[in-house]
Amino acid sequence: MSNKIGRNDPCWCGSGIKYKKCHLGRHEQEPIKRYEAAKELRQAFSRETCSAPSAKTHVCSKKIARAHTVPRSSSLQTIARDGHVYGFIPSFENLDRNQGRLVPELIGINRASTFTGFCTVHDDAIFAPIEKTDFVGTAEQCFLLAYRAQAREYYTKHGMASLSGLRRQIDKGRPLNQQLEIQSFVNALEIGANAGVRDSKIYKMKFDEILCSSDFRDVRAYIIALQGPPPVMGSGGFFPEEDFQGVKLQDVAMHKGTPDVVTVSSFASGGHGYVVLSWLQQCDGSCLPFVRSLHNIPDEDLAPAILRLLFQHIENVFMMPDWWEELPDATRRSLIDRMACAVDLFTDRRDGAMLTKDGLQCEPWGVMGRRFVGC
Template structure:
């Protein structure tokens, strides 16, 4: 494949470049060195930019900070030990160290849960109602939890897209058959990145519009409050495909817009909370997911939340005391869940949120409630 291709024709790999400038004699080139890939990874995933709405960029301070998706002072410090929490640190070095599987490692709370995605002015101004007031689950506060989560998702997917040229060059020094296999995988991966990025950009644009208009009427949330801060903290957005009952919610491979939801677990002034947040336009999928959360007994909810976090999110931060107190088989199972769900070469579980018998203990719940009302619910009332 490509062996007899003309030097000036487009390369078979789909890069858009001429064959002579792309894969001609690729098998004779110096292989991509681990330090090259690691350097590119660090640079792309630390690119400084401000994720505030474009229309508001004239107010940027120009000083991009390491913004915390889970607050450091109010949340991470509450579960830290000697200023450290456990986290999964994605890097090529760690993947090599642990044979393709990430293990949680201790990281300082100053760097945990950060991304260089906001300038100092916007990080302070946008999230002031969340960071400088007691959390009372107002529609605005729930919206801001989702806004921050989706800003990070957009930043991460943009960074992954910028890494694609490095991935395309990873077959340097490989024989032709290896080149073909690697480039076929790259094509599938790029299609997935492009689709996910398009959905996330559309979601972020809608959140930008609502933020600028300060319109929080379409905010929906399901909130669970705990007596103490949850020992696993996370801020992420995702597109739920199945719920906790194993029911299909949406086909992620289907064309068109996909429904999205954010998840945040954090400490509050009186204890802790988990907030599932979405917009009214995604009620059809996300309300059904919330109803599956409502159906879980209090005693089983903490295990379900941990199952969700380790299945779909890597931005999790864990209390060292809690993690080290887990039975060995429990922590091994959770690490395996994280590794399996993140590896596209491994077979995935069709209904990953069903109870798998892994119990992490009960986090005492003080209250559950909803924020926002579905249109048909308000009409029925």
């Protein structure tokens, strides 16, 4: 292959760069150093930006907030022990220590779950109805839960995509046959990363439109109210592919249009706990049957179902230390395995849904009530 390609031709790997500046002599190039990759990884997920729509009247402040993505900044305090909760830190160090799997570590709540995706002015103004008033389940509050989760997805997907240059260079110093293998793998990842950016952008624009119009008629939600704070908190968005009974809902891999997205938020407010699933009317097709299948699960089986959902689909989850440490070993292992599917440092791949009932065991959570909003 290398003898047919001209130095100034586009490289065979698909990078769009001239061959002489890309794969020419790659087998002799110095491999990427681990600390360099780690640094680039950190930077990709700590860039400071304000995601507020430009149509919002306030002017951005220069200061970017370390905003909590678990709604209600005080939420994590209710499950912390000495100011710490367990969480998954996606780093090479963590993976190295635990033979390639992410194992939860104690994290200070001021570090847990924050992202630098809004300036202080907009963070304060946009989320006041959720941060400064108790959660009562208005359409606006349910929307804001989804809005923040969606903004974080958009931010994270961009971080993923920005690692493209790094991904393309991991074959430095390898022989040609390995280069070919690695680049074809990387090309598949790029398709996924680009689809992630495209889909999250479409939803971000739609969510911005609703935020600016304050018209929440298209907002749908399912609220599970708990007697006390849930021992696992977090928030994020995902494409429901299968419901809790294993029924197929949509095939994301087929890439036919934009997949239906649902967001989930688990948090505490006013002494109680809430798990809220929010989505837009246009996503009813997959989201309604998904949520109905959750609604059909009896109260006593609800906690394991929610755990399956959070650990399977959201990497942004935090656990109450005593609760986590006292779980049966098998349950802890099974949850870590689910997280291993959800988290992949370079790809953000989320493998099959697998939400159907398994042997997962935990104490039931006191359910106070469940209701639908907007449907």
